[in-house]
Amino acid sequence: MFRTAIRQFIEREIMPHVEEWEAAGRMPRSIWPRLGELGFLGVEYDEKYGGSGADLRTTMVLHEECARSRSGSFAMAVGVHCDMASPHLYWTGSEALKTKYLPAMCRGELLTAIAVTEPGGGSDVAAIRTRAVRDGDHYVLNGSKMFITNGATADVFFVAARVEAGSADKRHRGISMFLVERNTPGFTVSRTLDKMGMRASDTAELAFQDLRVPADHLLGREGVGFYEVMRVFQRERLVAGLHAIGMADRALDDTMAYVRERRAFGAPLSDKQVVRHKLADCATQLEAARALTYAACLKYEAGEDAIREISMVKLFTAEMVNRVAYDCVQLHGGYGYMREYPIERFARDARLLPIGGGTSEIMREIIAKHLPL
Template sequence: MAHPLFSDEHEMLRRSIHAFVEKEVAPRVGEWEAAGRIPRELWQRLGELGFLGLEFPTEYGGSGADFLASVVLGEEMARCRSGGVAFSVLVHTDMSSPWLVRFGTDAQKRKYLPGIARGETVCALGITEPGAGSDMAALTTRAERDGDVYRLTGSKIFITNGVYGDLYFVAARTDAGTPDRRHAGISMFLVERGLPGFTVSRKLDKMGMRASDTAELAFQDCPVPAENLLGVEGRGFQQLAAGLQRERLMAAVLARSGADQALEDTMSHLRERTAFGEPLAQRQVLRHRVADLATDLEAARELVYHAIRLFMAGEDCAREVSMAKLFATEVANRVAYDAVQMHGGYGYMREFPVEGFFRDVRLWTIASGTSEVMREIIARRLPL
């Protein structure tokens, strides 16, 4: 039954994404996992179907829909049985391009949004550095004004879509800041692939999310046109903080929905597999374990939807978003562990999707803010 959070239009969108995922994505994820990237044709197909610009204003090639449309996209993509495919797509639609919609000038939006919506311009988000992950304010990539360009120097690590991307949303320091105001002086830039001094130094080899490419990037006096400053100079940290709530919600959505799929796959296996003369699904110990996981997933779903409602109402929701991200991603990891266990030896085999989910979902208690960082944000908002 449809959840009351979603309208009939959202459910129609869900059916069309679901059908697309079943027919055109799921059958090919093995190929893309092996290749370590998703092909340009997938980006273009997603663009043709209108799934890459769901929230963009119509004048820039989008559909003018709300955040729930993106949630539907995240939930259905997460069911394709490759976390990496879903991750790459949602980094493009939800973890990078929304900053352009929110903080971009009309000229920037006209220049970039239509290509992003068509799947011709693939986006990446470049915040993390070798010396600055959870501690985002410690980033050291510099952007020095030089006439009508900013010269970027520094490096970024773990950048999704970074190897094959086209447009990078990069955080860099326009001002050194001070020890007590380290976040001051961070700005955001739109950096196009191919600029001199900008190189992909490494394609990183990962435990999971293998269909999404992950890069280490280097900038050496890279001249970024001054008109590609995104938002206000020196306000990048505040801009990023505003977008992080959305990114964390999407991480929670992807982890939870992928776990739903893994639990469904596990239930099918338990019904089909016979041991000691009856299907495993008849064993009370396994039935109860599934019941516990289904209950945890339902609780995670309601917590995530609650945070989404607050986010969409424009409320201060850092506490609830952090709780949703923490709980949903930790539950999804428990589901992965038990799903492999209940598959027995088959759960350890590449041909069974729970094996991939086990590796993929491990990311979600780390990326978009670790579980420890989520706990710290929550604790700061409690009367401790």
């Protein structure tokens, strides 16, 4: 029932506008209250904070269906708000902060972003340089953040900053997460970044100059933010896997429709064995990705340590969706290279997946650490 509801909403209220939003380079703010009204934001959060109290399977359906919208941007914006940024508050925020902010986040009145990556590097999270210095009942933040999704439009940011230097061998010590409101003096969107794909999603560089954050906006305990970032990364990477699956699923549907219609040498392309085999390979890779992702989701939901499996999901699905993108563009011939065909956008959007949320190289590093080497 949930899948039917979200699918119908996306077909009626999102898909007709995707081209227009891509051209404009943004999505209208009005989609957020609408998503909230339909109960699609905060599906796993407790009802007392405005959530739906549902389970991870509902979240899995949500993200797969968002990614089938032919807009990677829409899927990414929803994914960041629901399962990459706001979990920091839900999991580690005080009761007072949760009561104050979560209901408006679930209603889509407050949009959120997660700010970890810095201009100097994203893979090495322990190298964060943004500083937070305690001053009375505030922390004073100075630094900058790079590539922040929803960065130009979000109202609330979850910012990773360093409260102490940390020794050379324990660099991850001293990182904390802070809830920062956009209208705080000292907060600037330095620039909105122009991207290869995901063009309707805004990505920004942020600067903090003597930005005063109330001390009670510290999430969790001071100095243990690195572990919180890593905990939310597990969920983020599963969502990335679900995005890859939803995107590849839609691209294959579109490509199959195209090769049934398109004729060459007197017959539909779908009659040619080479075309059929290419699509059989894509469908097999997609199915393998789906099985791996669902298995990791179930392990994660059971509360077991699933870091190895989740890293495999992130690696495998990101590379799968790019192989599928390559083949689907190829099967569209010249039209696959044209902006008027959604498959062209799909190929550009998919290219982010082996980079964002932890690169494929970092996923291989994590998996290798779990091997008996």
